[in-house]
Amino acid sequence: MLRYILRRLLQAVLVMFVLSLLLFAWLRSLPGGPVDAMLGERATPENRAAMRKTLGLDDPLPVQYLRFLDNAVHGNFGTSTGVQSGTDAFSLFWQRLPATVELSVFAIIIALVTAIPLGYFAAKRHGGLLDTGSVVLSLIGVAVPVFFLGFVLKYFFSIEWNLLPPTGRQSADLNATRVTNFYVLDGLLTREYDASWDAIKHLILPAIALATIPFAIIFRITRASVLDVLGEDYVRTAEAKGLSRRVIRGRHVLRNAMLPVVTTIGLQVGGLLTGAVLTETVFAFPGLGDALATAFTTRDYPVLQVLILMAALGYVIVNLLVDLAYAVIDPRVRTR
Amino acid sequence: MAVTKPTAAVVLIAASALTLSACASSKRSDNNASGGAKGNTNATLNFGAAGAPATLDPFYASDGETFRVSRQIFQGLTGFKPGTAEVAPALATSWTPSSDGKTWTFKLKTGVKFTDGTPFNADAVCKNFKRMDSQNAAGQQASEYWLTNMGGYNGAKGELYQGCTAKDDATVEIKIARPTSKFPALLGLPAFSMQSPTALDKYKANDIKAQGEGFVYPAYANAHPVGTGPMKFQSYDKTNKTVTLVRNDDYAGDEKPTIAKLVFQIIPDETARKQALSAGTIDGYDLPNPVDWPSLKKDDNLEIRPAFNILYLGLNSQVDPNLKDLKVRQALYYAINRDQLVKSLLPSGASVATQFMPKTVAGYNDSLQPYKYDPAKAKQLLSEAGKSGMSITLWYPTEVTRPYMPAPDKIFNAIKANWEAVGIKVTPKPLPWAGGYVTQTQNGKASAYLMGWTGDYDTPDNFLGSFFSDPKGQMSVGAYPWGAKFVKDLADADSMVDESARTAKYEQINKQVMEQYLPGLPISSSPPAIVFSKKVTGVTPSPLTDEHLWTAKVDK
Numbered sequence: 001m002l003r004y005i006l007r008r009l010l011q012a013v014l015v016m017f018v019l020s021l022l023l024f025a026w027l028r029s030l031p032g033g034p035v036d037a038m039l040g041e042r043a044t045p046e047n048r049a050a051m052r053k054t055l056g057l058d059d060p061l062p063v064q065y066l067r068f069l070d071n072a073v074h075g076n077f078g079t080s081t082g083v084q085s086g087t088d089a090f091s092l093f094w095q096r097l098p099a100t101v102e103l104s105v106f107a108i109i110i111a112l113v114t115a116i117p118l119g120y121f122a123a124k125r126h127g128g129l130l131d132t133g134s135v136v137l138s139l140i141g142v143a144v145p146v147f148f149l150g151f152v153l154k155y156f157f158s159i160e161w162n163l164l165p166p167t168g169r170q171s172a173d174l175n176a177t178r179v180t181n182f183y184v185l186d187g188l189l190t191r192e193y194d195a196s197w198d199a200i201k202h203l204i205l206p207a208i209a210l211a212t213i214p215f216a217i218i219f220r221i222t223r224a225s226v227l228d229v230l231g232e233d234y235v236r237t238a239e240a241k242g243l244s245r246r247v248i249r250g251r252h253v254l255r256n257a258m259l260p261v262v263t264t265i266g267l268q269v270g271g272l273l274t275g276a277v278l279t280e281t282v283f284a285f286p287g288l289g290d291a292l293a294t295a296f297t298t299r300d301y302p303v304l305q306v307l308i309l310m311a312a313l314g315y316v317i318v319n320l321l322v323d324l325a326y327a328v329i330d331p332r333v334r335t336r
Numbered sequence: 337m338a339v340t341k342p343t344a345a346v347v348l349i350a351a352s353a354l355t356l357s358a359c360a361s362s363k364r365s366d367n368n369a370s371g372g373a374k375g376n377t378n379a380t381l382n383f384g385a386a387g388a389p390a391t392l393d394p395f396y397a398s399d400g401e402t403f404r405v406s407r408q409i410f411q412g413l414t415g416f417k418p419g420t421a422e423v424a425p426a427l428a429t430s431w432t433p434s435s436d437g438k439t440w441t442f443k444l445k446t447g448v449k450f451t452d453g454t455p456f457n458a459d460a461v462c463k464n465f466k467r468m469d470s471q472n473a474a475g476q477q478a479s480e481y482w483l484t485n486m487g488g489y490n491g492a493k494g495e496l497y498q499g500c501t502a503k504d505d506a507t508v509e510i511k512i513a514r515p516t517s518k519f520p521a522l523l524g525l526p527a528f529s530m531q532s533p534t535a536l537d538k539y540k541a542n543d544i545k546a547q548g549e550g551f552v553y554p555a556y557a558n559a560h561p562v563g564t565g566p567m568k569f570q571s572y573d574k575t576n577k578t579v580t581l582v583r584n585d586d587y588a589g590d591e592k593p594t595i596a597k598l599v600f601q602i603i604p605d606e607t608a609r610k611q612a613l614s615a616g617t618i619d620g621y622d623l624p625n626p627v628d629w630p631s632l633k634k635d636d637n638l639e640i641r642p643a644f645n646i647l648y649l650g651l652n653s654q655v656d657p658n659l660k661d662l663k664v665r666q667a668l669y670y671a672i673n674r675d676q677l678v679k680s681l682l683p684s685g686a687s688v689a690t691q692f693m694p695k696t697v698a699g700y701n702d703s704l705q706p707y708k709y710d711p712a713k714a715k716q717l718l719s720e721a722g723k724s725g726m727s728i729t730l731w732y733p734t735e736v737t738r739p740y741m742p743a744p745d746k747i748f749n750a751i752k753a754n755w756e757a758v759g760i761k762v763t764p765k766p767l768p769w770a771g772g773y774v775t776q777t778q779n780g781k782a783s784a785y786l787m788g789w790t791g792d793y794d795t796p797d798n799f800l801g802s803f804f805s806d807p808k809g810q811m812s813v814g815a816y817p818w819g820a821k822f823v824k825d826l827a828d829a830d831s832m833v834d835e836s837a838r839t840a841k842y843e844q845i846n847k848q849v850m851e852q853y854l855p856g857l858p859i860s861s862s863p864p865a866i867v868f869s870k871k872v873t874g875v876t877p878s879p880l881t882d883e884h885l886w887t888a889k890v891d892k
Contacts, residue, residue, distance in 0.1 A: 031772025034549070038390075039480060041787060042398060044806055045779045047483055054477040054546045071548060079550030084574060085390035086553040095575050151607065158615035166615045167608050172578040172599045173380060177363040181575050190362040284603035284612070286577040294387075294604060297735055299770050302549055 001327070008323055012316050019312050020072075020305070024065050027301050033057060034081040037298040055081075068305075077306045082298025083291050089302035092291065093310055098181040099169055099287035102199075103280070104272040106207035111214040111268070116261065119222025120254065126227060134219060141216030146275065150209045150282035157205055167284035170199050206283040210275050214268040221264045225257040232256070270318070273311055379890035380597040381872065384609040384621035388602050389579060392569060393541060393557035394526040395468060398480040400881055403526040404622070408581055408598060408885055410529030410563035411589065413442055413461065414520050418591075418884060419876040421644055421696065421794035423521045426589075427456065427530055427564065428508075437515025437833035438498075444506045448588045450532035451568040458502035463533040465500040465510070467542060474546040481527035485518065515831045517838055521793040532562035566593040566886040577602040583886070593886040594874065613869060619890065620868035622881070626683035626742045629865065637868040640685055643694050643861040644879030645740040645790040646799065649751070650856045654812040656783035658726050665854045666707070667717035668728075668784075671758045673709040674859060677750045681743060682862045689858035691846045692799055696879070698835075699796035699842025704850055714758045727761040731777060731785035736769035739864035740788035747786060747859075780812045793880070796842040797830045804855065811855045818853055 035051050043051075052058045056067065071078065077090040084092055122131040158166035170176060170183050176195035179186045184203070187196025229235060230253060238248045276289030284290070288307060295303040387401040394406035415426030428442040448456040468482055471489050488495035498511040512519060522528065531541070539556035546552075561569050566589060567581040579600040583593045601618055603609045609621040610628055613636065624632055632638045651668070653659040674688045687695075690704040718724045732748035733741075741747060745766070752762045765782070767773040777785045787810070791798050797805075807814025807823050814823065825845055832838035849855070866877055874889035 032768060032770050032775060034770075036772070036774040037770035039398060039774070041774060041778065041789065042802075043480060043484065043778070044809065045775075047477075047480065048775060048778070051477040054474060055549050055551075056546070057549060076548055078548030079552050081550040084388055086551055086558065087574070088552075089548070099575065147607075151611070154608075154611045154615070158617075159611060162615065165617050167603050167612045167617065168578075168601060169576050171617075172382070172573070172576065172580060172601065173597075175364055177361075178573075178575065183576075190364075192362050192364065281605050282608060284577075284601075284605060284608045286575065286602075290604070297768075297770065 004327055005324060008320055012320050015316055016309070016313060020069075020309055021065065023305060023308055024068060025061065027299075027304055028061060028064070030299070032299055034299045034301060037082050037300075078302025080295075080300055080303045082300035083294045083303050089300075089306040092303060093288070093306050095181065096286065096288045096291045098183075099285060100273065100276050100280070100289060102182055102184060103203060103206055103210060103276060103285060103287055104269070106203045107210035107272065107275075108214060108265070108269060110207055110211040111218055112265070114211075115215045115218035116222050119219045119261075120226050120257075122219075123223045123226035123230060131223075135223075138216035138219045141212040141219075144212070146209050146212075146278040147282050149212060150205070150279065153205045153209060154283075164205050165202050166205070169202050169286055170195065171202075174198055202285075206279050206285050209282065210272065210279040213275060214265075214272070217268060218261060218264055222257065222261050225260050226253060229253050229257045270315065377594055377890070378596045379594070379888075380599060381595045381620070381885060381888045381890055382599045382601055382618045383885060384603045384612055384618040385579075385600045386602075386604055386606070386609070386622065388577060389572075389600075391553050391557040392559070392561040392572070393531070393553065394529050395482070395531075395541075396475070396478040396544065396551070396553065396557060397527065400622075404881065404883075404885075405579055405581070405600060406526040406529060406561075406563075407565075407882055408567040409561055409565045409569055410526065410531065411565050412524045412526070412529050413444075414524040416524050416793070416878070416880055416882055418882075419878055420642070421791060421879050423524060423793070426524065427461075428520075428523075431520055433515075433519075433833070435833075437519075437831075438512055440510045440512070440520060441503070442508045442510065442520075444508060445588065446506050448564050449586060450535070450562050450564050451584050451586070452532050452535055452562045454532045454534040454562075456530065456564055457505045458508040459505075460533050461508045461530065462500040462502050463536070464530050465497065467531075467533075467536055468528070469497055471542065472544065474551060475542060475544045477546070478544055478551045479527070481525060485522050485525075515833045517795045517797050517830050517832070518793065521795055525792055529563060535560055535562035564588065566591070566884075567598055570597075591884060591887050595886060595888055595890060598885055613867065616869065619872045619888075620866065620875075622866050623737070623739060624865055624867045625737075626865075629683055632865075632867050635870070637870055637872060638865055639868065639875065639877040640683075640863050640865045641877040641881070642696065642879040643685065643687065643863040644696065645788060645864070646689055646692060646694060646861055647740040647747075647786070647788040647859045648689070648692060648803075648856050649859055650777065650782065650785045650787050650803075650811050652780050652783055652810070652812050654780060654815050656728060658723055658728070659783065660816075661721045661723070662852075662854060663717045663721040664723050664726070665857070667714040667721070667723075667758070668755065668760075669707045669854065669857045670710045670717065671714035671760070672751055672754045672857070672859070674706065675709060677747065678860050681746050681750060682860055683742065683865070686860055686862040689860050691850050692803060692856075692858050693796060693846070694791070694861040697791065697794055697796055697799060698839045699846065701843040701846040701850075704847060711754075711758050718758065718760075725759050725761070727763065728755070729763045729765050729783050730755075731765040731767065731773070731782040733769040733773040733786065734766050735771065736773075738788055739790055740860075740862050741786060742862070744786055778810050780808065780810055782810075791880070796839075796846075797826070800842070800845065800849075801826055801830060813853075813855050816853070816855070822848075822853060 035048050080087045080089050080092055118134050122134045125131055154166040157164045174195050176192055177190045179189050183199035184196045235252055238252050277292050280287045280289035281293050292307050385401050389402040389405045390397050390399055411426045413428040415424050417424040427445055429445050430443045432441050476489050486496045496512050498513050501509045503509055539560040540554045541556035543554040544551055566584055566587040568584045570580045570582045572579045581598040583596050606625055612618045651659050658664055678686045678688050688706050690706045693700055732744045755762050776782055777787055804813050805826050807819055813819045829841040871891040872888050874887050875883050
């Protein structure tokens with residue numbers, strides 16, 4: 001078992017290494033670069049060239065890559081040139097991570113508390129008004145682009161009804177104390193409850209926008225799965241035995257129907273970062289997605305590298321854990 | 337009773353939150369800005385910025401978002417009259433050049449203090465110049481404005497700046513290597529702001545490093561900028577992307593701040609900025625999309641700036657030999673329906689350009705007439721040149737809007753259609769702005785391309801010199817038979833001490849450029865706008881984007 005774990009770990013390291021190489025080469029093969037973004041139209045070709053030289057961007061790619069690796073093993077992943085000039089790219093990642101985590105947690109909670117009950121009742125009243133209505137709603141959820149939905153949400157909730165703020169994470173005049181950079185949590189910890197409440201108000205609209213696609217998918221899977229289970233023999237048997245509706249619903253239907261739903265939720269959580277790029281841009285929400293979008297337009301190589309590699313690392317770790325879990329469950333996997 | 341797993345988890349989280357909260361306590365200070373006693377209001381102005389300031393030390397900056405913040409905190413020796421590009425006194429009350437134009441004596445305002453208490457005097461001025469001039473290798477690359485305008489550091493060959501002497505407490509003498517029209521206007525640029533020598537020393541302002549493919553700024557540029565301006569820096573909340581400035585109650589300038597607090601909220605998406613303004617979470621933002629102008633005019637307070645920019649179509653005969661013939665270049669110009677383009681694609685107030693500078697610049701030649709749209713003449717010129725049916729590659733940028741070019745793709749399409757109408761085959765070449773467009777066009781790799789310029793200050797050299805003073809630059813003017821003379825004429829004109837003679841010389845150069853040389857095709861000047869909500873008044877729009885946000889009157 002130990003040998004298996006070791007082998008899988010080594011494989012994971014190798015994957016990250018190859019990925020970093022490909023990413024490095026791909027970014028630098030794109031035309032232009034950070035110097036253009038920094039200087040715009042205001043510099044002579046000589047000044048541009050001199051700046052590239054100072055930043056080490058004119059060395060041959062292998063040299064640049066080796067320097068990157070050398071710095072990376074010393075914990076230095078480069079300095080941002082566009083998203084937040086002068087900031088260490090890795091610190092920037094940690095600065096921005098709490099925002100995206102907060103947003104994702106809110107979004108997934110919204111998706112779950114709406115999609116699962118709705119999916120269940122839609123299946124129970126199959127073909128009814130609720131069913132048809134929710135199916136249409138879920139289709140809209142998948143089909144409407146985030147930037148449009150964001151625009152509409154802001155139009156009604158922020159501009160027309162003035163209920164929720166259209167952009168940002170927290171009102172600047174609150175002067176809130178920062179502890180963990182999870183703003184909702186920080187407010188609770190420091191007993192600045194108004195700061196927490198303000199942060200929650202800022203989260204609602206982007207979380208709804210981000211939740212639409214997971215909502216739609218989880219809803220449809222729940223509905224289909226419940227429909228399947230409702231037709232199973234054991235449900236009929238349970239009904240025939242005279243079990244109470246509650247027991248049938250809880251122990252037999254939902255429990256069995258939830259298996260594929262849980263798998264789907266796992267996959268949807270992984271996809272949230274992709275959705276966050278658009279959502280955070282539309283709502284000027286300062287998380288990883290917003291950083292990624294700005295990094296791309298300003299060709300901020302260090303930030304792009306850190307963000308993409310960290311996302312990849314997340315996937316690699318999850319996959320590694322899944323593989324290891326399989327190995328624990330099924331001994332045949334280990335020897336293969 | 338068995339404890340279920342979820343219950344256990346909730347208890348655990350609650351317990352750890354309690355533990356954590358024991359070590360986290362509120363560090364909140366008073367919400368209201370400091371002072372308030374001397375100022376007339378306690379209002380806060382929230383401004384939507386399109387990008388984060390790259391640094392808080394303007395000396396290392398070259399972008400508008402950084403300068404917007406600096407302009408509220410700092411002052412230069414010279415400044416600009418609000419709403420114009422004209423030089424005006426700021427920290428210097430007057431200045432006189434020597435007869436050869438190489439020694440400038442500045443009389444300084446007295447009784448001024450930096451916000452950290454350091455007195456502003458001749459000694460502080462010279463310390464600032466010394467600091468700017470003595471940059472390390474990284475600093476020499478990061479301080480783009482000094483490099484471009486002063487041409488070097490530490491007394492290098494060809495450097496414009498030659499030294500600073502404190503004559504007495506309120507008199508300072510600055511020597512330059514040769515007379516130039518840009519002196520002393522350029523001292524009003526935010527990059528050359530006067531900063532507190534104490535703070536510069538204390539926070540090691542010159543310790544900039546090139547590391548990890550970027551510049552690592554010293555503590556000064558990250559968190560401790562100190563100037564003499566109407567506002568002072570309070571905080572930059574990086575996780576919430578807001579920069580907060582508060583009123584400097586001891587500001588010595590004429591226009592006293594009317595707001596207590598100025599908050600920049602960074603909102604990169606333009607639609608998001610507009611919605612934030614409608615919702616009232618910001619009070620204003622810059623460069624609204626011209627498409628939104630009509631609705632903003634109705635619901636908000638849209639301020640249109642004087643147009644101080646030029647959009648041109650650069651041509652490079654080294655890349656496309658067809659362009660060597662003046663007749664071809666003229667034909668390309670006659671073929672473009674610029675009246676139509678300006679009317680349909682540029683904001684109201686935009687005008688057709690007759691030369692490579694906007695109207696307000698000294699040296700602008702009033703007698704020049706625009707090349708009128710004349711497709712028949714274009715066809716005739718092409719056939720005379722033997723280039724009927726020629727092909728051309730037209731470059732245009734994507735992923736960008738500039739004040740002079742709100743929608744590059746639409747402008748491209750209009751020109752393409754015009755050229756095709758006279759039988760020219762047009763190959764489109766779109767490139768992302770920071771994705772190679774700037775480098776390639778500026779390095780003279782593009783045959784025909786859209787580009788533009790917003791003036792830094794009101795001198796003809798800031799326009800003509802930027803495009804043509806480098807013979808191997810973007811339009812490769814050095815390759816034309818008249819190129820060497822043209823470049824020399826520009827340098828001569830720039831160093832003329834007598835202002836009226838200099839202006840006359842530039843008028844003559846403008847005429848030559850348009851009638852005999854035509855190295856590129858000036859298209860238009862567009863007025864950019866800045867927008868505030870109805871409750872904000874009192875900010876004068878500036879052609880240099882030098883808005884004094886601290887003069888805002890906010891009606892709560």
